[in-house]
Amino acid sequence: MCRVVVAGSNKVIEPVIEKLHELNLLHVVNYSGADETFDMGKPLGKSSEYAEQLIKLRSIERYLEITDKMPDKQFPESQVLSQMDGILDTVGNDVIATAERIAEIDNEVKIKEDQARALKPLAGLTLDMELLHGYKSLASFVGTVASPVEADVSKVSYVNEVFTSSSGGTNAVAVFVPVEKAGEVSGVLAEHGFSEVSVPGGLTGTIAGAISTLESDAKRLEGEKAPLVKKLKDIRAQHEDLILAIDEHLSIKSQKAESPLRFASTDNAFVIDGWVPTDQFEALKREIESAAGGRVQVEKLDGSEADKLVEAGEDIPTKLNNPGVVKPFELITRLFAIPEYKEYDPTPLIFVFFPLMFGLILGDVAYGLIVFIVMMMLRRKFRTPGWQSLINIVTISSIWAIIFGILFGEIFGPLGLWDYIFSGAHYTGLLGTVADPHHVGVDFGSGFYGPLGRIGPEIGSFAGGVFPMYRLATASVLVLIGVSLFIGIVHTGIGSVLGVKNELAYGEKRHAYFERLPVLLFQVFFGLGLLGLIAGGLGHPLVLLSALVIVISIIMMVKGPEGVMGATHIPFFVSNLISYLRLLAIGLASVGVAFAANQLGFYVLMPMLSGGAHDGFTTIAIVVGIVVLIMVHFINLLLGILSPFMHPLRLHYVEMFTKFYSGHGGGVEYSPFGRVRRFLRD
Amino acid sequence: MVVETITDGGVLYGLLAVGAGLATGLAGIGAGVGEQGIGAAVVGVVAEEPGFLGKGLFLMLLPETLIIFGLAVSLILMFAWTPFA
Numbered sequence: 001m002c003r004v005v006v007a008g009s010n011k012v013i014e015p016v017i018e019k020l021h022e023l024n025l026l027h028v029v030n031y032s033g034a035d036e037t038f039d040m041g042k043p044l045g046k047s048s049e050y051a052e053q054l055i056k057l058r059s060i061e062r063y064l065e066i067t068d069k070m071p072d073k074q075f076p077e078s079q080v081l082s083q084m085d086g087i088l089d090t091v092g093n094d095v096i097a098t099a100e101r102i103a104e105i106d107n108e109v110k111i112k113e114d115q116a117r118a119l120k121p122l123a124g125l126t127l128d129m130e131l132l133h134g135y136k137s138l139a140s141f142v143g144t145v146a147s148p149v150e151a152d153v154s155k156v157s158y159v160n161e162v163f164t165s166s167s168g169g170t171n172a173v174a175v176f177v178p179v180e181k182a183g184e185v186s187g188v189l190a191e192h193g194f195s196e197v198s199v200p201g202g203l204t205g206t207i208a209g210a211i212s213t214l215e216s217d218a219k220r221l222e223g224e225k226a227p228l229v230k231k232l233k234d235i236r237a238q239h240e241d242l243i244l245a246i247d248e249h250l251s252i253k254s255q256k257a258e259s260p261l262r263f264a265s266t267d268n269a270f271v272i273d274g275w276v277p278t279d280q281f282e283a284l285k286r287e288i289e290s291a292a293g294g295r296v297q298v299e300k301l302d303g304s305e306a307d308k309l310v311e312a313g314e315d316i317p318t319k320l321n322n323p324g325v326v327k328p329f330e331l332i333t334r335l336f337a338i339p340e341y342k343e344y345d346p347t348p349l350i351f352v353f354f355p356l357m358f359g360l361i362l363g364d365v366a367y368g369l370i371v372f373i374v375m376m377m378l379r380r381k382f383r384t385p386g387w388q389s390l391i392n393i394v395t396i397s398s399i400w401a402i403i404f405g406i407l408f409g410e411i412f413g414p415l416g417l418w419d420y421i422f423s424g425a426h427y428t429g430l431l432g433t434v435a436d437p438h439h440v441g442v443d444f445g446s447g448f449y450g451p452l453g454r455i456g457p458e459i460g461s462f463a464g465g466v467f468p469m470y471r472l473a474t475a476s477v478l479v480l481i482g483v484s485l486f487i488g489i490v491h492t493g494i495g496s497v498l499g500v501k502n503e504l505a506y507g508e509k510r511h512a513y514f515e516r517l518p519v520l521l522f523q524v525f526f527g528l529g530l531l532g533l534i535a536g537g538l539g540h541p542l543v544l545l546s547a548l549v550i551v552i553s554i555i556m557m558v559k560g561p562e563g564v565m566g567a568t569h570i571p572f573f574v575s576n577l578i579s580y581l582r583l584l585a586i587g588l589a590s591v592g593v594a595f596a597a598n599q600l601g602f603y604v605l606m607p608m609l610s611g612g613a614h615d616g617f618t619t620i621a622i623v624v625g626i627v628v629l630i631m632v633h634f635i636n637l638l639l640g641i642l643s644p645f646m647h648p649l650r651l652h653y654v655e656m657f658t659k660f661y662s663g664h665g666g667g668v669e670y671s672p673f674g675r676v677r678r679f680l681r682d
Numbered sequence: 683m684v685v686e687t688i689t690d691g692g693v694l695y696g697l698l699a700v701g702a703g704l705a706t707g708l709a710g711i712g713a714g715v716g717e718q719g720i721g722a723a724v725v726g727v728v729a730e731e732p733g734f735l736g737k738g739l740f741l742m743l744l745p746e747t748l749i750i751f752g753l754a755v756s757l758i759l760m761f762a763w764t765p766f767a
Contacts, residue, residue, distance in 0.1 A: 336737065481757065578751060579747045579750050581750050646743075653736070654744060654747075
């Protein structure tokens with residue numbers, strides 16, 4: 001990036017803006033207004049008109065439920081211009097009127113339905129609607145009660161008229177008494193659990209008749225609404241892409257017209273500050289100068305001047321630049337923070353580690369394939385860049401899941417279908433053969449505390465092979481604990497190395513060597529020490545060496561910029577490493593569910609429904625068993641996509657990024673002035 | 683008597699399994715309690731400022747390590763520590 005100043009006469013501001021927008025290169029630094037010599041620029045000509053049109057268009061879009069999408073059609077600028085007025089006025093007014101009418105209908109229908117629902121309990125009363133209210137000398141109480149009220153009402157008001165009806169457990173009453181008795185009667189009614197029904201005005205005839213009138217009105221209004229909704233749908237289908245093209249056109253116009261607000265200006269001249277990728281500077285200079293006919297000055301600030309501005313608080317924008325396969329993983333980086341200009345962009349690391357961790361956790365051929373196929377299908381449906389990135393990430397991850405699935409010997413769970421496919425025989429004591437270390441392929445020998453475990457069980461013709469290794473077997477669990485911790489040490493180790501590198505890039509030697517470096521030493525030798533401990537106990541030379549280095553690293557931390565406080569982070573570094581055990585743990589949980597599902601299907605449900613036979617299941621047993629299997633595996637797969645995604649994400653954000661990333665606060669993304677045209681074409 | 687029962691291993695193994703279960707289960711409750719407050723706060727902030735999602739997730743997932751500690755203890759109890767071998 002290099003810092004650029006574009007200055008010129010106000011007479012050429014329009015062609016310069018046009019050119020800048022077209023080039024889409026200059027990351028404009030907004031003028032802060034701090035300098036007395038300059039004012040903020042004024043918007044060009046028709047900016048308020050564009051804004052108004054845009055507001056109207058957006059409201060049309062909202063009524064038509066048009067949201068941004070990938071373009072199916074593109075429109076030339078001339079067509080957009082010629083059809084814009086038609087869409088904004090004729091079609092737009094029609095849409096707004098229709099949408100407002102629909103809202104009105106919805107409102108009326110709701111009122112009528114509410115009234116009908118309120119009147120329902122009174123349907124049995126043989127009174128006409130107009131008789132229920134509107135008296136001067138009488139007080140009327142209409143509603144429902146829990147118990148009969150006639151006797152008690154007579155006690156407080158000799159003059160009374162009580163109508164009752166009861167149906168389906170509700171007792172409706174209409175009580176009429178002289179106005180002066182209203183208070184006492186109301187008290188009596190309350191004792192009987194009276195709840196008033198507010199009688200809507202404007203209705204005549206019997207109550208039951210009124211209810212059916214309200215209901216038929218509501219139905220008629222609904223009928224009136226259907227064609228209107230269809231009309232909006234038709235308009236949307238017809239004009240969707242054009243409307244989005246107009247939106248784009250107006251947005252560009254208004255963006256250009258309002259851009260001077262971001263520039264510094266005087267009565268006769270303007271100054272634009274910005275950043276541009278260094279290799280693009282010559283092209284920018286040439287293009288702008290030719291567009292303005294030489295009446296503009298494009299200048300590159302040299303390093304020290306730019307540094308001064310950065311020290312004064314200006315951010316150098318960061319342009320993330322990764323090759324195609326790695327690009328989708330920028331989504332994960334962005335979600336956390338944009339790296340600062342001098343910081344290392346961790347996206348390539350995420351590309352390496354994230355799918356690996358996902359695969360290690362999910363680790364099932366069938367699940368991996370299903371995820372892969374589903375992603376291939378979604379790829380065509382969700383075409384916005386964000387969704388595409390996500391889909392690409394999961395696709396790459398699912399390939400790793402298949403690879404690890406082969407290694408673990410899992411197709412819909414361990415020893416599930418794999419067993420049927422490859423060995424031709426199934427075992428009654430499924431884990432018995434696997435947990436027995438004598439049948440396991442590669443032997444890691446004996447450690448200080450006992451056997452170190454083996455991988456690769458003896459199954460059918462695969463006797464003594466390295467794989468499949470069944471994750472549920474004790475030996476595999478022990479191996480995977482080691483593998484998880486090893487990944488943790490490498491992962492956090494890389495993080496710490498980058499931490500040192502970042503600090504050096506900022507010239508902070510003390511932070512680099514006394515804050516970041518000891519963390520690296522501590523974690524690596526903590527891991528090595530554990531290894532030595534398992535292999536040879538406390539006396540092992542590796543343990544002694546590690547202890548020495550760990551002590552040295554703690555001393556370095558204490559000597560560091562934070563002093564003794566630096567050493568208080570040690571539990572955090574230990575927990576960082578242990579945290580990687582989740583790679584094993586979450587995988588085990590998902591294998592466990594798959595295993596239980598298979599057990600349930602093949603060894604419980606199917607034999608049970610076939611009358612206890614372990615061979616030759618009946619058709620119905622197979623069908624029921626398979627339905628249950630599909631259901632459980634489906635749920636497991638849903639969880640199996642979510643957690644292998646979230647947990648590696650956490651391992652990156654918490655365990656790795658804290659070692660090096662965004663220690664100097666997040667950066668600003670390079671977003672040049674301009675816009676990529678999607679719905680418009682030249 | 684007591685010594686016999688322990689060398690027999692059955693009861694002790696059962697207690698080990700119970701201990702392992704408690705270690706993971708209680709740690710899970712702890713992590714949940716920790717996360718509930720953070721989660722609510724993060725949802726609040728993200729509603730105001732969607733760009734905070736990544737950092738919010740980071741904060742929200744911090745207490746998650748607790749359950750891994752519990753799990754590590756369980757694994758050691760179940761697989762690595764064999765007092766009656």
